[in-house]
Amino acid sequence: MNIEKKLDQIMKEIPQNVTLVAVTKHRSIEEIQRVVDYGIKDLGENRVQELLDKYDKIKGDIRWHLIGHLQTNKVKYIIDKVDLIHSVDSVKLAKEINTQAKKHGRIMRVLIQVNVSMEDSKFGIEVEEVESFLQQISHESNISVVGFMTMAPFTENIEETRHIFRKMHEIYDKIKDNQDAFKNVNIETLSMGMTNDYPIAIEEGSNLVRIGRGIFV
Numbered sequence: 001m002n003i004e005k006k007l008d009q010i011m012k013e014i015p016q017n018v019t020l021v022a023v024t025k026h027r028s029i030e031e032i033q034r035v036v037d038y039g040i041k042d043l044g045e046n047r048v049q050e051l052l053d054k055y056d057k058i059k060g061d062i063r064w065h066l067i068g069h070l071q072t073n074k075v076k077y078i079i080d081k082v083d084l085i086h087s088v089d090s091v092k093l094a095k096e097i098n099t100q101a102k103k104h105g106r107i108m109r110v111l112i113q114v115n116v117s118m119e120d121s122k123f124g125i126e127v128e129e130v131e132s133f134l135q136q137i138s139h140e141s142n143i144s145v146v147g148f149m150t151m152a153p154f155t156e157n158i159e160e161t162r163h164i165f166r167k168m169h170e171i172y173d174k175i176k177d178n179q180d181a182f183k184n185v186n187i188e189t190l191s192m193g194m195t196n197d198y199p200i201a202i203e204e205g206s207n208l209v210r211i212g213r214g215i216f217v
């Protein structure tokens with residue numbers, strides 16, 4: 001099946017309030033351009049270098065998302081290029097994003113990556129740490145925490161991922177209901193669901209899915 005047909009199918013499946021981020025890692029400029037020409041505005045890369053390599057080559061009205069682990073020393077390369085960073089998982093990283101954003105006179109929108117499952121992935125803060133984390137970064141006035149991102153471990157039985165997404169949604173709601181307690185928190189985005197598990201993630205409250213293989217393979 002070709003890219004446009006796959007996009008047709010995915011766009012039919014996901015509700016209107018859910019943003020599709022097309023994950024373009026390892027894909028050619030030609031393939032990515034087809035996605036943009038189809039009308040997808042949000043593109044996600046998990047590596048800084050790959051994002052930089054593609055940034056000027058893809059033409060269109062694009063919002064770039066940095067979805068993978070971000071090293072502190074690389075923030076400066078992407079700060080003026082991305083619309084949303086999904087993977088804030090340390091105070092040190094948040095502070096560096098704030099410093100660089102300030103230099104560029106912008107407020108950087110970020111998501112906090114939470115490691116709900118405590119398996120597989122070594123990235124993300126723990127569920128119990130979320131509130132103290134938000135408190136620790138609440139004086140960084142050039143970042144705006146707009147939500148959370150999580151990844152479920154890969155499993156054959158995707159029903160097993162449901163409790164992870166449900167737990168993440170509970171935390172999202174809890175913080176959203178209480179966001180006035182924090183200075184720079186404006187909760188609106190819940191980034192969860194990839195090719196394997198996005199239907200379940202949406203059932204459990206995701207409003208942004210990150211899909212790569214489902215579009216390109």
Ligand SMILES: *Cc1c(COP(=O)(O)O)cnc(C)c1O
Nearest residue numbers: 023046067194195210211212213
């Ligand atoms: C690669 C990647 C995705 C997309 O995964 P697919 O299985 O190709 O849909 C989503 N999120 C992150 C953080 C990724 O690195």
